[in-house]
Amino acid sequence: MADNLRIALAGVGTVGAGVVRLLEENGSLIAKRAGRTIEVVAVSARDRAKDRGVDLSAYDWEDDMTAFAARGDVDVVVELVGGSDGPALALARKALENGKSLVTANKAMVAHHGLELAQLAEQSGAALRYEAAVAGGIPAIKGLGEGAAANRIERIYGILNGTCNYILSEMESTGRDFADVLAEAQALGYAEADPTFDIEGVDAAHKLSILAALGFGTRLDFASVDTSGISRIRAADIAQADALGYVIRLIGLADVSGSEESLQLFQRVAPYLVAKDHPLAGVSGPTNAVVCEGNFSGRLLFEGAGAGDGPTASAVVADLIDIARGSTPPPFSIPVSALEETAPADPGHRRNRAYIRMVVADKPGVLAEITAAMRDAEVSIESFIQHGQPDGDDAPVLIGMVTHESPEAAVSKALTLLEGSPSLVEEPLVMRLLR
Amino acid sequence: MADNLRIALAGVGTVGAGVVRLLEENGSLIAKRAGRTIEVVAVSARDRAKDRGVDLSAYDWEDDMTAFAARGDVDVVVELVGGSDGPALALARKALENGKSLVTANKAMVAHHGLELAQLAEQSGAALRYEAAVAGGIPAIKGLGEGAAANRIERIYGILNGTCNYILSEMESTGRDFADVLAEAQALGYAEADPTFDIEGVDAAHKLSILAALGFGTRLDFASVDTSGISRIRAADIAQADALGYVIRLIGLADVSGSEESLQLFQRVAPYLVAKDHPLAGVSGPTNAVVCEGNFSGRLLFEGAGAGDGPTASAVVADLIDIARGSTPPPFSIPVSALEETAPADPGHRRNRAYIRMVVADKPGVLAEITAAMRDAEVSIESFIQHGQPDGDDAPVLIGMVTHESPEAAVSKALTLLEGSPSLVEEPLVMRLLR
Known part of the structure; x- marks a missing residue:
């Protein structure tokens, strides 16, 4: 020895x-x-x-x-x-x-x-x-950098923050609201006293940018991750998603496009609607999961505990065993000098279905105004949920709609058209549907 | 270079x-x-x-x-x-x-x-x-032998045969019977002309024995894998499992027990009832999934395509890349001389809940005879399904029951007591519930 x-x-x-x-x-x-x-x-x-x-x-x-x-x-x-x-x-x-x-x-x-x-x-x-x-005890770095190394990786996505996933699945199973569940998570030690990095998606963005560099062979670009968190999600959003056949998960998602001379890197952390029959929909609690899609392997999924002393120690010591064995490929799978330069992708052309939640005044003409803005931006609406309230109650109303597949720029345009409208009581929340 | x-x-x-x-x-x-x-x-x-x-x-x-x-x-x-x-x-x-x-x-x-x-x-x-x-394009060998290398692995299980999983999930979604779906799978090229190795569990047993040696650090022992297949499963079993909250999957499962001086290795390939909220229940079609439970990592799951030229080539070339990089740990993670000897575990003491399906004659006293045998073997029944048939129809009747947790030996004893009884039209089928 x-x-x-x-x-x-x-x-x-x-x-x-x-x-x-x-x-x-x-x-x-x-x-x-x-x-x-x-x-x-x-x-x-x-x-x-x-x-x-x-x-x-x-x-x-x-x-x-x-x-x-x-x-x-x-x-x-x-x-x-x-x-x-x-x-x-x-x-x-x-x-x-x-x-x-x-x-x-x-x-x-x-x-x-x-x-x-x-x-x-x-x-x-x-x-x-x-x-x-990345992803606690899951050998995701090894899976991507070695297990999938034969592939051109086309897309990477996953549930990368256990705190957010715990909060969202608690909201889902109990019907409680965000602030309430967060406070409990903090009391239980599942969320930090200052939870900003977790709930605003920064922690997941750190991990996503690492996975993207490793998987795509591109230069690390944390600064350009389009990051949003879960603090605006309400119990009502989760209920509406559920009625439509979805759960809500904070997803980190990255892909590359363009030619070798001008690569565009798309990286986003945001809450997504995930169809209930998608493998990520079943990932609940503090569990993490990383998916990569290779051009030969197809979809590979790695799932396990996203944090905790045991799982994290398991990952640390796995690295030590590799070093002891002399198995030490380049940190980002290929030498740094060979990593490709990229520009941040413009998401405007990306075609997605989107869930849009608005809180609107309960008065005549509001729906006409919203649907006209959608029409003018050429966004077509696939489903629409508004729960009625008793006559005489004129509290703001929450509506949720799901669009047909549209360019993100079109949805943005619709929301710009509605900007400043007295019909909208607060800023709309947009969540894409994970494909 | x-x-x-x-x-x-x-x-x-x-x-x-x-x-x-x-x-x-x-x-x-x-x-x-x-x-x-x-x-x-x-x-x-x-x-x-x-x-x-x-x-x-x-x-x-x-x-x-x-x-x-x-x-x-x-x-x-x-x-x-x-x-x-x-x-x-x-x-x-x-x-x-x-x-x-x-x-x-x-x-x-x-x-x-x-x-x-x-x-x-x-x-x-x-x-x-x-x-x-093992498991086609999924880096399960790498995950177990390197990613989880810091852990004492306590249990390994998974869906290791894509043909069986395809057939079972087709039976599940269409309600059709085994022979019918198998014939279609053969026509589509998803099953071999001679499908014996797949449907009788031999292929999964090959893979399970490899995973067990690698994960537990024990000597390969394919000969002692307790192997049964899916050919006796009927549409009615799947319907009954569904009514009870389960799906049926062909599972390979292994664990080790005993002291270091006398290790017992348990290895089984058999159809199991899998609770619908278990991650393996969502694995359908020709997909494979491997789960290992480490004493520090907790549960790790690896999922992906279990066969096909692209995924399998991806795994072959990943190995080549490792060799090119000089990353070549011992084939079974530790040197062959250091692998532990084991004896095959006696499953009689294992405590499981079990689904038992019987085809019985439609005549008075049959249920009394069966329930008496269960009582005499000290197996207590948790749920029982028998679908009635019209008066005057005296065709054999299919009954399904789920036992409370009992030693496997007790269930075997109950079935021995019923052996040769004219009430049983065919040999009972026992499937355990996956924990």
């Missing part, structure tokens, strides 16, 4: 403690699979005294984790600190520059700086692995 | 032609991902003149494919001939002995001779890869 693979752990929160526990509990099995022992030599975290449920006394303690990058007895730095910049990035750069491999669960850092880090890794011959950064 | 990876293709049926087409169509992308060109240097098949829709004239032709093993210009032999023994096995042995890597889609050969071949590969330093042998 070869020498031990010696790792240093930066950040010992729930995931870091999970990694320690996993290496202890499954250590002998992992040594057999990896061909050598994976040995924790040093750890670093903010608070040394904190009880993490695992015994860290056997490992060297570093107050300053950047020291890992200089230690001669460390082969791999495992970065579980988080944050796109700051100490995590400083450590990552230094480790890779010094030829130490880096395993990270840090989606924000990879989304913002993945190409720079991959280039550092290429230069020094170190490995950069980030399975745990 | 490194030297080309030079391959020889043994067998150019639909999958082999798919591999050639894939390497042509995606060749430059694959070269970028693999770090070098994957080059077909020679091919061999039974009939040189046959039109396969791809041009083979650029490649050397060998009438005798075993010649590949001796060619100095071949790095990898791709075996797509099939059959557990015979020419495929002779070629595989010779190639590996000579230090040539082997990529195969041959589940029968791997199930019967996988350990011997893996040992030859270890000895000569060659790679042995078989992603295409």
